[in-house]
Amino acid sequence: MGCKLRRGFLLLLGALGWNAPLAAQDQLPAGQGRDILRADCTFCHDLSRITQSGHTRADWTIVLQMMKNAGAPLRAEQIGPLTDYLAQNFPDRSPPAVTIPGQVRIAIQEWTVPTPGSRPHDPLAARDGMLWYTGQMANVLGRLDPKTGRFTEFPTGTSLAGPHGLAEDKDGKIWFTANFAGAIGKLDPNTKQLTAYPMPDARARDPHTPVFDRNGILWFTVQNANMVGRLNPQSGAIRLVSVPTAHARPYGIAIDPQGIPFFVEFGANKLGRIDPVSMSIEEYALPNPESRPRRIAIGNDGVIWYTDYARGYLGSFNPKTGRFAEWPSPGGPRAAPYGITVLEGAVWYSESGVKPNTLVRFDPKTERFQSWEIPSGGGVVRNMMATSDGELVLAESGINRVALVEVK
């Protein structure tokens, strides 16, 4: 990446508090890989980002491909020794998956995406049956035809856009948040034409998750800027508002059956409700102060579901009664529940902290869990979505795959 771009990127990451503290550097175990780490891995993010990770050798290989795509100046001959060093000193320490048997049968089909180190961040089930994903580090939107296994990659048109979340409008255009570029983009898959909608406020650097309401208004979170926004596709106008709680990190967002946007605060133990007209925000505190809800899904009955990433819980909130309910996730306190959706009345989510990652189904009527291991390991399913045919699509960021789950 060019110098100017890199500076922009460093500013971005520096603003996230990712400057390498010397303490973490001093604690690095000796070895050939240490020099490479110090030279090539410390200028975008804190070393703790690496030292707190744990991966198998195969998964470290994919991490290095992602970092190379992001702009890490790794030379070919450095990759072997660095991979060995990382695998030896930072091995996978995830607790094992816990699976719960049950009546539901599923079949999980997985595909590796074309560009190595793409980091498929979010999936989208388009109405025409296509499976889309954001290739965050490859800077592409990807489309898979699950019937033929054929992939098409669409460049984002902006260097280092960091495509993150996806939403389809009623005309089949694909909208995405350009998380590294402070913009929202629109792709016409037929003409490949791209339109960019830059944030009107320079502070809103990192648009995160987008979702359309039934009037065709695009709502989105801006995590580190601590804002939520609304984009009117007719006029292109964007309006942003700040979240009342400081450093709340608005993350997942979903629209309820009345057309009200709700979002979860990954930096607090709160849910937020946005008035769709005034954009005023009302916050609701989750029962446990340690909770950090990451993703949200809303069923046809208006009940809100969230994954409590920090505590390993599944939670629900009923806006009609104001009541919360919570259940410990099968994988335990380190299960790190993440991507979540509602499909035909059942809640589905993935546990990203266990090895292999799991797919979990929760039946709100019986309050019973059923869970399965994801065959490839899952690689952190950051988001999932239900298709109109009653299937699920997943993006498997850390192992460069996407998946389709058939529910029988």
Ligand code: HEC
């Ligand atoms: C040019 C910038 C840049 C450089 C240099 C860089 N990284 Fe990263 N790294 C990123 C970005 C961007 C992310 C993802 C941030 C996000 O969105 O969460 C990341 C995330 C990570 C993660 C977490 C991965 C995940 O999926 O959560 C690890 C581990 C990591 N980097 C390791 C490294 C290593 C090892 C090096 C040195 C070879 C390195 N990074 C150099 C930009 C960089």
